Amino acid sequence: MKRKFIVVGLSLAIGTGLAVEAFAQAKPEVLVKQRQAAMTLQGKYFGPLAGMAQGKLPYDAKIVARNAEYLDVLSQLPWDGFTAATSGEKSDALPAIYKEPAKFKEAQERLRGAVGKLVAASKAGNEAAAKAAIGEVGKSCGGCHDNFREKH
Amino acid sequence: MKRKFIVVGLSLAIGTGLAVEAFAQAKPEVLVKQRQAAMTLQGKYFGPLAGMAQGKLPYDAKIVARNAEYLDVLSQLPWDGFTAATSGEKSDALPAIYKEPAKFKEAQERLRGAVGKLVAASKAGNEAAAKAAIGEVGKSCGGCHDNFREKH
Numbered sequence: 584m585k586r587k588f589i590v591v592g593l594s595l596a597i598g599t600g601l602a603v604e605a606f607a608q609a610k611p612e613v614l615v616k617q618r619q620a621a622m623t624l625q626g627k628y629f630g631p632l633a634g635m636a637q638g639k640l641p642y643d644a645k646i647v648a649r650n651a652e653y654l655d656v657l658s659q660l661p662w663d664g665f666t667a668a669t670s671g672e673k674s675d676a677l678p679a680i681y682k683e684p685a686k687f688k689e690a691q692e693r694l695r696g697a698v699g700k701l702v703a704a705s706k707a708g709n710e711a712a713a714k715a716a717i718g719e720v721g722k723s724c725g726g727c728h729d730n731f732r733e734k735h
Numbered sequence: 736m737k738r739k740f741i742v743v744g745l746s747l748a749i750g751t752g753l754a755v756e757a758f759a760q761a762k763p764e765v766l767v768k769q770r771q772a773a774m775t776l777q778g779k780y781f782g783p784l785a786g787m788a789q790g791k792l793p794y795d796a797k798i799v800a801r802n803a804e805y806l807d808v809l810s811q812l813p814w815d816g817f818t819a820a821t822s823g824e825k826s827d828a829l830p831a832i833y834k835e836p837a838k839f840k841e842a843q844e845r846l847r848g849a850v851g852k853l854v855a856a857s858k859a860g861n862e863a864a865a866k867a868a869i870g871e872v873g874k875s876c877g878g879c880h881d882n883f884r885e886k887h
Contacts, residue, residue, distance in 0.1 A: 617779045620772035624812060627769045656808040660776060 611669040618664030619674070621657055628653045629720060632701075636717035647713055648705040651698070654720070658698045662691050675733040690727040697723045763821040770816025771826070773809055780805045781872060784853075788869035799865055800857040803850070806872070810850045814843050827885040842879040849875045 609617070628650040634640035635647065667681050680687050697719035704712035761769070780802040786792035787799065819833050832839050849871035856864035 617775055620775040620779075623769055623772040624776070627772075627812075653808055653812070656805055660779075660805070 611666075611672050614664040614666060614669050615672045615674050615676075618661040621660035621664070625654060625657045625661075625724075628657065629717075629724070632717045633721055636714040636721075642710060642714075644705070644708060644710065644713075647701075647717075651701045651705040651713075654698050655702050658694050675735075677731050677733055680731050687727075687731060690723065690731065694720065694723040694727065763818075763824050766816040766818060766821050767824045767826050767828075770813040773812035773816070777806060777809045777813075777876075780809065781869075781876070784869045785873055788866040788873075794862060794866075796857070796860060796862065796865075799853075799869075803854045803857045803865075806850050807854050810846050827887075829883050829885055832883050839879075839883055842875065842883065846872065846875040846879065 631640060632647055632650055635642045665676060665680050665687070669676070670678065670681055697716060701713060701716035701720055704716050783792060784799055784802055787794045817828060817832050817839070821828070822830065822833055849868060853865060853868035853872055856868050
């Protein structure tokens with residue numbers, strides 16, 4: 584990926600290489616990096632919620648609401664990075680992603696639905712519902728990883 | 736980072752290692768990976784907007800509004816990863832980050848302000864204002880990189 588995509592100075596003297604690259608036809612290795620970045624950040628913001636739902640961390644309604652909002656965006660970001668063009672790249676993505684796109688899509692929607700419930704529950708300040716939704720989010724992560732990610 | 740943080744099955748049989756790790760005292764290398772992930776995704780969603788503002792890509796109000804919303808979340812995510820504990824990790828972060836925290840914070844706020852203007856302009860369907868805000872976002876990225884990121 585082009586590193587130097589930022590130029591300062593003139594008001595529109597901004598990113599060229601990356602812009603075009605990212606828009607139309609991102610290179611497979613860029614797509615892999617971007618989708619992995621989205622997974623990394625989902626882990627960052629889901630991790631503490633899982634700990635809270637399990638009682639391993641003190642429940643903090645503010646953090647739950649904030650992370651739920653972040654996850655509502657982050658859970659939309661990985662999917663366009665899983666294109667057939669990336670199937671030759673080194674990653675943990677299993678061929679099932681490209682062979683069973685409907686099932687893969689269903690797994691994404693399961694996550695999106697669970698995150699939606701989490702956002703609603705945390706906005707309503709409903710701790711029990713939020714914890715249940717965190718459980719659903721965790722299961723949807725795990726279900727998708729079971730079917731579509733290589734085990735280590 | 737613990738890979739296998741997801742378990743399926745019981746409703747709350749979810750993430751342990753990562754949860755605790757991410758919440759309290761994430762390891763320096765995890766913090767670096769997470770903050771780089773946030774930068775990668777900012778690049779993914781800002782790149783096309785830069786291209787549009789420069790007239791190198793056709794202006795698409797829907798993509799601008801969507802990416803603005805994503806950036807509104809993403810531009811909040813890198814900063815807690817820049818802790819003094821990470822200063823020994825391999826990355827492009829310059830020591831100035833830790834030596835001039837007020838200036839670094841100011842650079843973050845400049846980005847947040849520019850992204851806020853972009854969100855408002857794109858919601859209002861104001862193409863000229865959105866393009867101006869994209870320019871400001873680009874300048875705030877570049878200004879921060881100039882002062883706080885190693886040049887290559």
